[in-house]
Amino acid sequence: MNRRLLWPAVVLALLLLLNLFFTPGFLSIEVKDGHFYGSLIDILRFGAPLVLVSLGMTLVIATGGIDLSVGSVVAISGALACLAISEGTGVFAAVALAVAVALVLGAFNGFLVAVVGIQPIVATLILMVAGRGLAQLITDGQIITVTDASFKVIGGGYLFMLPFGILLALVVLAATVFLTRRLALGLLIESVGGNAEASRLAGLRSRGILITVYAFAALCAGIAGVMVASNVSSADGNNAGLWIELDAILAVVIGGTLLTGGRFSLGGTVLGALVIQTLTTTIYSIGVPPETTLLFKALVVAAVCLLQSAAFRSKVFPQRERPAARPAAKDTTEVAR
Template structure:
């Protein structure tokens, strides 16, 4: 019987989404090994329940924030204030609902408005004032927590409006509403960058902002729009988080979410140098982070060691995705293989 060796197409491994997808599959495999029914989904009370559904629901806010972060990073920028904007948006919505629980539409509008205002503030400082992105967004990162606590009076404001709670904790067509919202934001973002010239403009600014300006492109307007969009996505995430936990916490809501968003973007293959970005990769990166968090808890990793394990996995995935790291590893493997072959070849004795 003739055996044919199984080989993966060379182009498949070079695809930018290959390694993020492989990482996600590996994490899911670990969960399945630890618990055989991990991927099972059950229908209970007209809703889908199970570990995959839970991961998708909890990853939804991170997916939404990371999409906005992707466009900002693609313009050679960074936004470390998204966690604070999440807190401000939730606080603004809770403040409106505290006065009148029936004003759900106003609460949504208030949250989105403060997100847009926060993103426009960052865009103004970066695009028109000329501040470094990390400094400009650091200002709002620090002040935003204070603004959120001023809105909440330093207290955790409970939210009981059913219409608002449906955004993060409700279901539609068997699937959690948070997942539908994340899909909708992903679709809209993809249409904006792929079906309009904006995607080309963002890539041009990220690759060479000087050449883009000389070509007549209004780089300031594009950068301003990217930061404004990032603020809106952070506000949507704030709505999802506050409605899911049924409260607004100005101090802890969205805490360190900006770091997870940056990790999700980089894990998905977006270059921090700007220009090259992948929305699909960002979604995969967010799912990797949430699945990794779920996996560490499910296999019994102590809570105090969770962040260490998370950092190690992210480091390994980043190294695997690095072309320089892969080239170095391949060079060492070829050298080791050559040494093994040399040891197997016997030395020939000289002929008399």
């Protein structure tokens, strides 16, 4: 009961049951037009960009930092990809350009944090504000529409009867797990997040680790931006990825990773992202008024965080104290002596 992943899993199950109450066939999965179809598939497909952004955010938070610029990076990468394709560039080259620019922007964030010494929330806030304006400049304030069928596959296509976006998110997740759990990178990240000064004295190159982590977060955001743009076949520099950084932070926190840095849970982050996406789907399915959507979402997330708190659970659900063990009887032979 004290495991951090228990309560997010319980909340996810309750949300699914709530949707099943309002929509009897909510959990059913069918095969239509050669691929799987159903509400659960839609949750995974629409939640794939959030899962990608949350994976990068997890590693950043594990170092004791924060990245507020991932939403702007999502908008920039989507805008660059659509602009390049609309001007005649091939889909592969356009996507590679968008992801490469996102990687450079993430390295810039890491440089500000690790080398210049700017606090992470301030360093990434710079790109959060300027990046949204840069996305507007790329699109010239307009919505760029792309009709290329091969570009549509990234966010709206199917492979092996599953949405391609789900498979892409699984590939990135597998690569992240391998790099952080099968190699020493995860331990180094947790060491820097737990105590950066002690890690430096132990000989770890914390600057390189920080730059790598912020670059990876932007890389994940860049892939998510291309996926979002592909799903709607257009780029909107103003609304693409708007507030996704806040959902990513919530997903990481719900997944059990502490904002103070140190140990992190990739599985918990994925579970947290699915909770956020399922909650969004639930809001629309049960007919919550649009003006109260954010309030409803905040209440559910606050409830999950409170349930995860051991101090809160100990006060609300006090456990009975076990009776004290009786003292052992004295040895009669020892007393006789």
